[in-house]
Amino acid sequence: MALVQQGTSNYAKILTIVQSQFTQRLSDGEEAAEGAVVSTRVLEKGPNAGKEVREIRASELTPSIITGAEFQETDYGNNLILKLVDESEDSFNLQIPIDSRFFAEFAKRIPNINLDKMVEFKIAKSKLDGKPYLFISQDGEAVKFAFTKDNPGDMPQPVKKTVKGKVVWDWEEQENFLYELVVKFIDDLKTENGFETDIPF
DSSP states (O other), rough: OOOTTTHHHHHHHEEEEEEEEEEEETTTOOOOOOOOEEEEEEESSTTTTTTTEEEEEESSSSSSSEEEEEEETTTEEEEEEEEETTTTEEEEEEEHHHHHHEEEEEEETTOOTTTTTEEEEEEEOOOOTTTTTEEEEEEEOOOOOOSSSOOOOHHHHHHHHEEEEEEEEEOOOOOOOOHHHHHHHHHHHHHEEEEEOOOOO
């Protein structure tokens, strides 16, 4: 389940995005699956800053169904949590920081995501600026943005403002629009008994 790395699987429940890769942290003394590459990192933020941790990383996740979603506030910031189940019926949570471009890239695709189909998540690098971005596909085809610069639809565009004598771009209205889009997405996934989405396997 989860990380795709040298054919290994069966990783832990929580996946984050660290240094432009999907990451699963290993607990103290926990052994990684055979063939998995383990790296170490010193935490820079939060209550455990300075602690060295062991992690498994990969640029893509196994195809999964989105069964639910929620917002979660942590010591490291606010996150969107996507609850995923893969073909092996393993479940895991993908954390996407709200104040990241990955969050906006997910939100802009929401109207085009078919929740009845498997979703594939990858971290790729832009050919234009070399920056990492969240790539989402279904049935081998890229899930396109429903809102773009050329075809923004209802999405507000950034505006120029003067702040302390300097002209800057203000993205607040667009960021709020995308946040509310995710709020509706979460609400649409909820039922009276919690999260419930049919799994097609």
